[in-house]
Amino acid sequence: MEYNEITGLMQEMAKTGVTRIMIEKDNFRLELERSGAAYGAVPVIGEGGNAAVMPGMQPGADVKTESAANAENNKSDAALNTDESTYKKILSPMVGTFYAQPAPDKPPYVSVGDTVKKGQIVCIIEAMKLMNEIESDVSGRIVKCLVNNEEMVEYGQPLFLVE
Structure with missing residues (x-):
């Protein structure tokens, strides 16, 4: 498996919320795991490259909350009126x-x-x-x-x- 294939898997994991992938074929084994994400369906690659999906413990979506510190940063940013494009x-x-x-x-x-x-x-x-x-x-x-x-x-x- 090439580096760009592995990084592609990592990007897909981040997009879909998948927390763990394990690929095993012949003498090759690859496990990727993310921490801090919601549980979801975990694809498992079987023999011949066919993918099967195993359900996770709790299907769910990532939930983002804004902390008080982040809210204060946003207020100070508005005061600075910074245009990011510059x-x-x-x-x-x-x-x-x-x-x-x-x-x-x-x-x-x-x-x-x-x-x-x-x-x-x-x-x-x-x-x-x-x-x-x-x-x-x-x-x-x-x-x-x-x-x-x-x-x-x-x-x-x-x-x-x-x-």
Whole structure:
């Protein structure tokens, strides 16, 4: 199985809410599991590549709620009246969990107001239990962080606004 096939499976898992996939054929076995998502139907690939669907424990959809801190951020953003189209964006190169700092007891890689250089590490995205350091592809000043810590991000999702 090729890398792009695995990342495609990860993206489909994020879109559909599937939390676990296991593929086993001959001497090959692949298990993908996401944490923090609702239980749903889990596709199991059988012999010959035929897919069967096994029901999960509780079918359901992802529910997103807005925290008080996030609501306050939105109020301050409205006060700043920032037009996102005028800024450069640092995008997520993969599906995974966003972490602003290298460890829970460490300061974040970057904060609003910090100046970043191209190639500087700005965050970590955890995908398949691997911590991937994400580097800025632009230089400038961080205007806004668009993602909350420990939040799931999609491929191509904007993470930071930079001026």
